[in-house]
Amino acid sequence: MPIPARRSSRLWASLATLITLVGTTVVVSVPAAADPLDSCTPASGAIVAVDFRPWGGQVLRGCDITPTTGFDLLHEAGFTTTGTVHDGPGFICRIGSADFDAGTRYPKPDQEACELTPPATAYWSYWFAVPGQQAWAYSPLGAMAKVPGPGEVQAWVYGGTDIGGSTGQPSFTPDEIRAAGTTPTPTATPTAGPGDPGAQPTPAQVAAAASYLVGKLTDGDHVYDADWERIDFTRTIAVATALAASGGQDAVLTKMLDYLAAHVDAMVFPDGTAAPPHQYSAASLSLLATITRGDPRAFGGRDLLAVLTDRVCAAPDPLAGCTAKGDFAGSFSPLTHSLALLALRRAGVTPPTSTVERLVQWQCAGGGFADSLISPGELCTQDPTNTGMALLALTALGGHDAVITAAISYLTAAQQPDGGFLPYVGAAGPETYVTAIAAQGLIATATTRPAAAAGAFLAARSTDDGGLAADPGNTQSDLVVTSGAVATLAGRSLAALDHPLGSEPPQGPTPDLAKGVDWLVAPKQLIDGRYHESFPGHPDFGLSIDGAFALAATGREDAKLRAIAEFIRGGGKVGDSEFTVDGWLGIDTSYPSGGAIGKVALLAQVTGYDPRTFGGHDLVAALRDITCTGVDAAAGCAAKGNYRYATSVFSQALGVMAQVRAGQRQDATSPVEYLKQLQRGNGAFPSLIPAESSGDEVDSTAMAAMALALLTDDPAATAAVDRALAWLAAQQKADGGFPGAAGNSTNSTALAVQGLTLRRSAYTPQIGKAVAFLAGQQNPDGGFNVTSGGQPGSDVRASTQVISGATGLSFGDLLRDVHDGGDPTPSPSASVSPSQSAGSPPASGGPGPGTAAPGGAMPVTGLPLVMMVVAAAAAIIVGVVLLLLARQRRRDDGALGNAS
Numbered sequence: 001m002p003i004p005a006r007r008s009s010r011l012w013a014s015l016a017t018l019i020t021l022v023g024t025t026v027v028v029s030v031p032a033a034a035d036p037l038d039s040c041t042p043a044s045g046a047i048v049a050v051d052f053r054p055w056g057g058q059v060l061r062g063c064d065i066t067p068t069t070g071f072d073l074l075h076e077a078g079f080t081t082t083g084t085v086h087d088g089p090g091f092i093c094r095i096g097s098a099d100f101d102a103g104t105r106y107p108k109p110d111q112e113a114c115e116l117t118p119p120a121t122a123y124w125s126y127w128f129a130v131p132g133q134q135a136w137a138y139s140p141l142g143a144m145a146k147v148p149g150p151g152e153v154q155a156w157v158y159g160g161t162d163i164g165g166s167t168g169q170p171s172f173t174p175d176e177i178r179a180a181g182t183t184p185t186p187t188a189t190p191t192a193g194p195g196d197p198g199a200q201p202t203p204a205q206v207a208a209a210a211s212y213l214v215g216k217l218t219d220g221d222h223v224y225d226a227d228w229e230r231i232d233f234t235r236t237i238a239v240a241t242a243l244a245a246s247g248g249q250d251a252v253l254t255k256m257l258d259y260l261a262a263h264v265d266a267m268v269f270p271d272g273t274a275a276p277p278h279q280y281s282a283a284s285l286s287l288l289a290t291i292t293r294g295d296p297r298a299f300g301g302r303d304l305l306a307v308l309t310d311r312v313c314a315a316p317d318p319l320a321g322c323t324a325k326g327d328f329a330g331s332f333s334p335l336t337h338s339l340a341l342l343a344l345r346r347a348g349v350t351p352p353t354s355t356v357e358r359l360v361q362w363q364c365a366g367g368g369f370a371d372s373l374i375s376p377g378e379l380c381t382q383d384p385t386n387t388g389m390a391l392l393a394l395t396a397l398g399g400h401d402a403v404i405t406a407a408i409s410y411l412t413a414a415q416q417p418d419g420g421f422l423p424y425v426g427a428a429g430p431e432t433y434v435t436a437i438a439a440q441g442l443i444a445t446a447t448t449r450p451a452a453a454a455g456a457f458l459a460a461r462s463t464d465d466g467g468l469a470a471d472p473g474n475t476q477s478d479l480v481v482t483s484g485a486v487a488t489l490a491g492r493s494l495a496a497l498d499h500p501l502g503s504e505p506p507q508g509p510t511p512d513l514a515k516g517v518d519w520l521v522a523p524k525q526l527i528d529g530r531y532h533e534s535f536p537g538h539p540d541f542g543l544s545i546d547g548a549f550a551l552a553a554t555g556r557e558d559a560k561l562r563a564i565a566e567f568i569r570g571g572g573k574v575g576d577s578e579f580t581v582d583g584w585l586g587i588d589t590s591y592p593s594g595g596a597i598g599k600v601a602l603l604a605q606v607t608g609y610d611p612r613t614f615g616g617h618d619l620v621a622a623l624r625d626i627t628c629t630g631v632d633a634a635a636g637c638a639a640k641g642n643y644r645y646a647t648s649v650f651s652q653a654l655g656v657m658a659q660v661r662a663g664q665r666q667d668a669t670s671p672v673e674y675l676k677q678l679q680r681g682n683g684a685f686p687s688l689i690p691a692e693s694s695g696d697e698v699d700s701t702a703m704a705a706m707a708l709a710l711l712t713d714d715p716a717a718t719a720a721v722d723r724a725l726a727w728l729a730a731q732q733k734a735d736g737g738f739p740g741a742a743g744n745s746t747n748s749t750a751l752a753v754q755g756l757t758l759r760r761s762a763y764t765p766q767i768g769k770a771v772a773f774l775a776g777q778q779n780p781d782g783g784f785n786v787t788s789g790g791q792p793g794s795d796v797r798a799s800t801q802v803i804s805g806a807t808g809l810s811f812g813d814l815l816r817d818v819h820d821g822g823d824p825t826p827s828p829s830a831s832v833s834p835s836q837s838a839g840s841p842p843a844s845g846g847p848g849p850g851t852a853a854p855g856g857a858m859p860v861t862g863l864p865l866v867m868m869v870v871a872a873a874a875a876i877i878v879g880v881v882l883l884l885l886a887r888q889r890r891r892d893d894g895a896l897g898n899a900s
Helices: 005-026 070-076 203-215 233-246 250-262 264-268 279-291 304-309 334-346 353-361 384-397 401-414 432-444 448-459 479-489 513-520 541-554 558-569 581-585 594-606 619-625 649-661 669-677 698-708 715-730 746-762 764-776 796-805 865-889
Strands: 046-051 059-064 079-082 094-097 123-129 153-159 738-740 743-745
Touching (some): 070 079, 070 153, 203 233, 233 479, 250 264, 250 279, 264 304, 279 304, 279 334, 304 334, 334 353, 384 432, 432 479, 513 541, 541 796, 669 698, 669 715, 698 715, 715 746, 738 746, 743 746, 746 796
Parallel strands (some): 046 153
Antiparallel strands (some): 079 094, 123 153
C-alpha cells in the first residue's frame, strides 16, 4: 500500500538532512606536495594539466608517480579542489593552484555557487591520453573512478561540452603536456569550436535535391558525361544512392537499378576480369543493393561481395593493384577501402582481419585518417573525407572504441565555426562535398551537435534549382556535390540507411525524432541505462527495453543504447532493490514470463548481442523450454504453442520474433501456429490470451503482423499479415490517429505505422496521415503526449513507442549493433540519488545519468578516512530508506511483469 503522505515526508526530510550534512563536510580538499615533473616518464607515473587561461592564467602541470585515481592524481600533483554540496567532492566544481592567483579556486563563488550541479555549458571537463595517443579522449569515468595508467596524461578544461565529450576538447595536445613537452602559452580565451547549429535542412530541401538529380539523368536512368562523351557509372551509382537516401523517386530509382544491373561488368571490370576490378564500383553497388533490399551476391549476375573478398592482397603487388597486405586489390584509396568494409559488413559478411587492420593503420597521430594509402611510419596527412568514411566502416564493424573516439575528436576539432570542413589544412574555405562525407561519420557515431552544425552548413548551400553548390562562394548547383550530400542533408547515415523500393515517404508534417531522442535520453528520463515508471529506485525493465528499441530505430545515441543493453544484461539490480531482471523473467522458476523472456531476447538481437549467452541465460533455449504442449491453466498455458504465462498477443508475438530471428523455425512452429489461430475472421487480433473475453486491438494486430511477416516462406503467414493490415488500415480515424485504450493513442498509432509499413506501397496515404498525427502530438520539449485531446505532457512510455514506430522499422527487422565484440562481465549499476538534477552534466567527466559506468561502484581511494566513514554511513542510511520506500510502494508482481 502507499506510504502515508506525512510519513513519506518525514523520511525524505530526514534523508535530505543527512545528505546535506554529508555534502557540506566533504566538498573541500587540501593540497599535497607534487612529485618532480621529470619523475613521471612514458612508463611510470602520470601527469595532469589544468587550464586556467579562461581567467588570465596558464596551463599548469603536476606529476604523481603513484596515482591511484584521477582524483588522487589531481591533488597529489599540487592542485586543490572544491566539490558541490549537491554531488559531494567527486564532482569537481572549483580547482586552484598555489602557482596561480595565490591558490584561488576557480570559478569563483560569484561565477558558480557550487551548491547544485553546474550546467553543461560551464564546468570542469575531464580528458585523458594514454602513451602514444595524440588526441584527447573524454573520460567515461569520474575522477574517483578513473585509474591513470603508467605514462598517462590527463587534463581539466573549463567550459562547455556534452556528456559524450563531442565538444570542448583541450586546445593543447597531449604531447605538450607530457614531461618532455612545453606548456601552451597563455591566452585570454580558449579556442572556440563551431557555434550553435543553424537552421536545419528541411524535407522540402531533401526532396528538391532529389528532383534536381533526377533532372540531370539521361533517359531517366543514368548519368552521361558530355565532356568525356561517355557514361559516368560512378556518378550514376551516387545519384541512385542519393535517391534511396531521400526516400522518394522510387520509380526512377527502380529504373536506375535495372540499368546498373545490366551494365555491372562494364562498371566493375572495365579492363576485363583479368585486370584488377574497379573496387569503388563493386563496393558502392553492393551497398546500394543492400540499402534497397536487393542481393549484392547476385546483382546483374555478379557476386559483388566475392569481388571484394576474393581479391584481398596478401602482399604488395603493383601489377595486382596491391600496395600492401590487407588492401582490396584495385582500391587505391582509404575512402574506397572503407566503403568496401562498409559494404561487406552491411551485407552480413565479416571482412578479412587483414583488411580491418589495414584501415586502422591509416589513422594518424591526431586521430584523423590518412589522405592516401600510406605504409606505417610514412608521413600521415589527415583528411576529413577519409575520416568520415572510416567512421562509417568502423561503426558498422563494431568495436575499435579508442580509434573511433580519436577520429571523432579530430573531426570535431577540425570543424569550422560555420559547421563546414576544409578539404585540407590551409584551404580557402570549407567545401560542401567534404563536409557531407565528414558529417556522415558524425551521424553514424551519434555525434549530434557537430552533425547538426554540418547539416546547417549544407542547408545553406541549397540553390534555387534544388541542387547544392560546391562551396559558399558558388551559387551554381553541382551534380557530384549534390549526390554526395543528400544522405547527410536528410540526416541519414549510410551505415544504417535502409530503403525498400516502393517505400515512398509520407507527405505532410513528420515528428522531429532527433529532438525526441534528446528528450528521451535526458538525465531526467534515462538514469544509468534504465527508465523508471514512477519511483527513482525502481527500474522498469520493459520500458527500458522500449527505450532501447527507440534509440536503435533512429540510429542515435549508441552509447546510451549500449548502456541500456548492459544494464539489462548485467541483471538490472539497483542498490538494495530485491527486484532484478531474473526475477522479472522468472527463468528456472515455476512462473516464467514468456513475454519478458522474448522481449529481452529481442533486445539482445537488436543490439548485436547473442541471446544464447545474454545475462547468464540461453534465452532462445528458454523460449523453447517454456512452449506449452497443451492447455494447463496451473502452468500458465492457454493452449498448445502458447508460451507459459504469455497472457497477451503482444507477449506471444515477442517470443515468436525472437525465436525466428534466432533461426529456430522448427522450435517456433507451435508458437507460430498458435499465433495464427488467434487471428479473428475480420483480420484483427485480440489483446489478451485467452481471447474469449478480449476485444480486437490495434497494438496486438500490429505486433502479430510484424512477427508473422518474418515467415516469408509461409503462404498462410503472408495471408494473415495481409488480412491484419487491411483491418488495421480500416481503424484509422479522421485525424490520422488510431484508437487505443483512452482515445486516439500515440502508442497505438506508432505501432500501426510499423505494421502498415510492412506493405508500404499499399498504405502510403494511411502512413502519411498517421505520421502527421504523431507530429501533432509532439511537445516543445521533444516528448510526446499519450493521446490526442487528453491531458497534455510528454510521457516516456508513449515517446519510446512513437520514436521507434515513426521510423516504420519492424521490431522483427530492427538492428543496431552496439556490441563491442568482447564479453565483459558487467557489474550492477550503482543507484542514483532521487535528487539527481535533470539536465546536469556528468560528474567531472564521469558518466552522465544516462551512461552506465563500467565496474559499478566508485572507488574512494585518496579520500581521508573520516570522509570514507561518513560517506559509507550515508550510503547505508540512504539504502535503508530507499528500501523501505520501495517495499511499501511496490505494486503486485503481475503489474511489474508486464512485458510490453
